Amino acid sequence: MGMCKFESRQADGYGFIVYELRSMISSPALPSEDQDQAHEQPDELEESIAEAMADALDSGQYRKAEDLQRQLLERRILAYGEEDPGNLKLQTNLASILWRQGRWKEAEEAQRKIMDKGIRLLGKEHPDTILSMNNLASTLSDTGQFAEAVELLESVIQTNKRINGPQNALTVGAMNNLAFSLASLGQLEKAESLLEHVLELNRHNLGEEHPDTLVTLSSLGSVYYKMGSITKAQTLQEQLVQLTKRTLGEEHPNTISAVSNLAMIWANQGRVLEAIKILEFVLQARMRLLGSQHPNTLEAGTGLARSYSLHGDLDAAESLQTSVLEDTRAVYGDEHMSTFTAACVLASMFSDHGKYGKAESTMSLVVKNMIRTRGPADPRTLEARELLEKIVLKRTAVGSQRKETLGQIAEG
Numbered sequence: 434m435g436m437c438k439f440e441s442r443q444a445d446g447y448g449f450i451v452y453e454l455r456s457m458i459s460s461p462a463l464p465s466e467d468q469d470q471a472h473e474q475p476d477e478l479e480e481s482i483a484e485a486m487a488d489a490l491d492s493g494q495y496r497k498a499e500d501l502q503r504q505l506l507e508r509r510i511l512a513y514g515e516e517d518p519g520n521l522k523l524q525t526n527l528a529s530i531l532w533r534q535g536r537w538k539e540a541e542e543a544q545r546k547i548m549d550k551g552i553r554l555l556g557k558e559h560p561d562t563i564l565s566m567n568n569l570a571s572t573l574s575d576t577g578q579f580a581e582a583v584e585l586l587e588s589v590i591q592t593n594k595r596i597n598g599p600q601n602a603l604t605v606g607a608m609n610n611l612a613f614s615l616a617s618l619g620q621l622e623k624a625e626s627l628l629e630h631v632l633e634l635n636r637h638n639l640g641e642e643h644p645d646t647l648v649t650l651s652s653l654g655s656v657y658y659k660m661g662s663i664t665k666a667q668t669l670q671e672q673l674v675q676l677t678k679r680t681l682g683e684e685h686p687n688t689i690s691a692v693s694n695l696a697m698i699w700a701n702q703g704r705v706l707e708a709i710k711i712l713e714f715v716l717q718a719r720m721r722l723l724g725s726q727h728p729n730t731l732e733a734g735t736g737l738a739r740s741y742s743l744h745g746d747l748d749a750a751e752s753l754q755t756s757v758l759e760d761t762r763a764v765y766g767d768e769h770m771s772t773f774t775a776a777c778v779l780a781s782m783f784s785d786h787g788k789y790g791k792a793e794s795t796m797s798l799v800v801k802n803m804i805r806t807r808g809p810a811d812p813r814t815l816e817a818r819e820l821l822e823k824i825v826l827k828r829t830a831v832g833s834q835r836k837e838t839l840g841q842i843a844e845g
Contacts, residue, residue, distance in 0.1 A: 648687075689718055
């Protein structure tokens with residue numbers, strides 16, 4: 434089902450294009466050389482904080498990195514004021530750290546402020562303003578706001594292509610993000626065509642093993658999977674696993690994502706025990722590296738729960754997915770798209786396991802909340818209603834068959 438999504442985003446890929454952390458203090462985004470000359474160079478303490486923050490981020494210590502980034506931003510605001518354009522790079526990096534922690538709502542709020550300030554202080558066509566639009570669009574797609582993300586990304590591509598050319602890194606990255614959002618809206622053919630073009634550009638300009646090329650491979654594999662081209666998806670995903678292991682290492686988040694996606698393909702092809710073994714490793718690795726309530730950890734939990742269900746381990750599947758739903762609610766609240774998706778997966782499991790009453794009550798609540806928060810005509814609301822109707826039909830059919838059987842026994 435569409436809402437029960439196949440994991441396609443890779444960590445630290447085209448999502449946020451982040452300024453180089455070790456140099457951002459000495460290269461603020463300023464509109465003129467005169468202003469740049471007017472600012473003092475960072476002192477030794479600021480350089481030390483920046484180095485410590487970069488090291489924390491590299492090692493996955495996101496909370497520590499966030500605290501240090503806030504220190505740098507506060508020092509700069511004290512020195513130059515709230516309205517100084519040079520604050521934008523620091524604020525962008527802070528938003529990216531929030532995003533990496535899965536705190537997408539906070540990242541979205543921060544990015545909207547950054548974009549608005551960039552337009553006001555630097556103009557719509559300044560590189561930092563264009564970048565902020567891309568980053569906001571990425572967060573919007575992560576939170577299910579795909580239509581707005583598409584609108585922003587089309588503007589980014591049009592503007593940056595005119596200023597910097599069609600093969601500029603930001604242009605190509607925004608095209609990759611646009612394809613992700615189009616696929617999420619069900620426009621799979623458009624997404625496929627766009628990603629194949631991006632992959633060709635990246636292979637030619639960057640090489641087969643460049644991180645941007647690997648992210649595009651992952652996105653294209655996801656689209657093939659959604660289109661039902663399972664063999665093409667598996668071929669790409671197997672290639673991606675080998676490339677990420679060789680270039681990034683076994684425990685890099687991108688490698689773990691690639692392995693997880695491949696395992697999910699295997700599970701749906703009947704290689705369930707192999708998939709379970711891999712997905713158990715993926716879940717443990719993500720819990721250790723990211724924490725139990727990080728979005729990527731929750732997605733890994735759902736993937737493993739599905740595989741348990743396919744293997745016939747029904748209690749384990751329902752228990753794990755129930756835990757995923759509870760953690761998702763704790764992170765996002767009752768009315769977030771991620772919560773709806775987790776509940777949809779659980780309802781589907783209940784239905785597959787013949788527990789139609791539980792499936793119907795779970796899915797009825799999802800549909801009710803989605804109609805209230807997203808509207809009755811929203812594509813995902815319609816998908817949810819379709820699933821609920823299927824569950825009701827199954828329950829009714831089973832009930833009718835049971836009555837018929839009991840009648841035959843009574844007559845016999």
